[in-house]
Amino acid sequence: MFDPTVFDNLKTVLEGAVYDLDLAGEIVVTDRRDMVDLASFSRTYTITFCLPSDKERTISCSVRLAMNLEQIAQELLQCSGRPGCELAVMFFLPIRRYATCSLIESALRRIWGEKRIIRQTLRHDFPHEPSACYTNEITIEFGRPIYEENIDDLQEMIPYMLDSLEQLQRFYQM
Known part of the structure; x- marks a missing residue:
């Protein structure tokens, strides 16, 4: 019989929570x-x-769960330590001005807290026209692995993601 890994268990809970919201009409996957x-x-x-x-x-949220070789081997070989996964939440939206990034960071810090790592990456097509938009990729990282005992935390983060999407509407093409 297949024994699911930490990754499989966390993925199943995350996927179920997101698809429940999709079925309820609160989001669109x-x-x-x-x-x-x-x-x-x-x-x-x-x-x-x-x-x-x-x-x-135009404004989307992606949740990424990852497990690397070391983490997988640690679990499968039953080595010492706790096997865990890396989690990141990413948001994508078009903005026009670089200065909007500081406003976005302030809004997301109010939602996610000061301890989170918030990274913004701007992209644009070449040649860049002054009136053209950047695509802002915002990544929220947690600075530590998540474990099976964090399953409830994973589900509790969903409202933070929805709140973030709603707050980011204000900055659309700003």
């Missing part, structure tokens, strides 16, 4: 990826969604 990288022997699961009011799907 737009993408899902369940990847096994045989070159580095790692696993990554990403699920992406947006608010149903965002008909153009």
